[in-house]
Amino acid sequence: MHVDSRVNQVGTGMSAMDLQEKVPILREGFLVKRGHLVHNWKARWFVLTPDKLIYYKYEGGKRDSCQRGKIMLKDCVITCPYLEYDNRPLVFRLQTKTCVDHFLEACSREERDQWAGDIAAAADKLEDLAGGVDEGNDSPDVSPTTPESSRPTLINLSKVLEAMYDVHSGINMSSHVEQGRMYTNCFSGSAVVDWVVFAQEALSRPEALSRQEAVTLASALLEEGFLRTVGLRSVEALRTAGPNELFLDDSTALYSFSDNLKKRGCVKAETKLSAVELSGHVIKRGYLLKQGQRRKNWKIRLFVLRSEPSFLHYYDPTKDDIIPVGGFPLRGSLVSSLDDNGVPSGVKGNIQGNLFNIITQTDRRYFIQAPSNREKMDWIDAIREHT
The missing domain is CATH 2.30.29.30 (Pleckstrin-homology domain (PH domain)/Phosphotyrosine-binding domain (PTB))
Structure with a gap:
């Protein structure tokens, strides 16, 4: 690696x-x-x-x-x-x-x-x-004739950090107690390694890293100053361990993002919503238009579909808040496409088309508009898989 x-x-x-x-x-x-x-x-x-x-x-x-x-x-x-x-x-x-x-x-x-x-x-x-580019090979380090299997897999640490920092699918930040002291906005070493092992998409790799490779990657993040130690356990390891043991794969060793990164959000704010409904794996996300429940106006929202448990949340993309402005469980919901010929009952405004609606188990109806018919059908298929 x-x-x-x-x-x-x-x-x-x-x-x-x-x-x-x-x-x-x-x-x-x-x-x-x-x-x-x-x-x-x-x-x-x-x-x-x-x-x-x-x-x-x-x-x-x-x-x-x-x-x-x-x-x-x-x-x-x-x-x-x-x-x-x-x-x-x-x-x-x-x-x-x-x-x-x-x-x-x-x-x-x-x-x-x-x-x-x-x-x-x-x-x-x-x-x-404009005639300003040499059409020669831009990648001299890897020959075009080099077999794909023998080419080295490079992992960009800034990309890994960015994925780990993501408020929706990144590593969870919470409070931990070590030797009688409370530390907030941090995570354990084993949680980091767990996240890296399964972060194939963030690492642009077809297969998961081994646990030892994940520790090596976490050590590199620590060495580059992207992560910092929190509490005595991780500090002592950084001071006394060998070069291959800088980062501890341990639930009692605590770490956080470096001080020069702005805080991703107050942990206390996350208690406004059930931690369970935000704990699911992110399946799909994208910008869609949603009709308001009361004013019937249309707003662009960032929709995030999660599984285990299955929830659909929506966020206001103009705000910095990491808390959804709404959401509902998908279990028992019905989702269906709406005809673009004419305006369906319950829909207001000068709409573009590509409509679908979701009726929740509590009989609440949501009208949603996708940018294209293909995106509409992709969302309908994804939601149906988790109802």
Whole structure:
């Protein structure tokens, strides 16, 4: 196992043209954007084409026909991930040629990396057209003829830290007692190793690490200053152990994130919701539009589907709060697609389409709108598996 402690940066980004023009759309979907003058966060619909990134506002349940802004991507630089925002680990930064920063947040690590990769690919094509790129091999360390099985697997520590820091699927922070003292916002060494062993997606590996490999990776995080010791047990191990024993796979050894990382959230705030309903494994997450229960207005929400136990929670993506604004158990619920021909009973507003509804076991009805028919069907299938 090779560990790469360099911070990952995806090269330069380029893209897009107006929808009214007949130009290719490379990618489109919801992102949450930080404002320039007022630094609040707003969900917008983004469209990437070969030289611009255009964004639109959703008014009620439908996207505006007029663009709200565009980002010219020639000579832009993307930083992904960008870990400077408290409770927003899915942000990437786009810096324009004129040094204007745009901060954009995706709904998941996969979505964020795909957006960053597509923008970077468009940038490379523009650079090729400008004649500024050597078309030779960009990866001299690994020969194209090297068999896939013999190529080393690099693990980027910043990516691992980011995944571990994620408020929804990262490691759980809680209170622990050691030798009569109470420590908050920390975790045990064995909890870190457990998390790493099963974090195949975060590590971009097809198979799980062994427990010893996980300890080696945790030691690297500690050496790089991403994690810090908490309490006497872990401090003593760091001071006296050999180079391969810096990190203890022990339930009594305590660790936390480094002080230069902003706190992910107060542990006490998590007691507002049942710890059980937030303990399930995250199956699916994404931006969807939801009709309000009382005012019947449409809002963009980040939906998170969990299993064991099966719950569907939704968050306000414009807020930094890690607590869901709502949610319900899926056991006994019914989910169904709604016809886009006409407005179904109970639905208000000027909707875009791709509707489905969920009726809970307590007979409460939720109307939800997906950005596309494919996403609607993906959500329906995923929810049905856990009802």
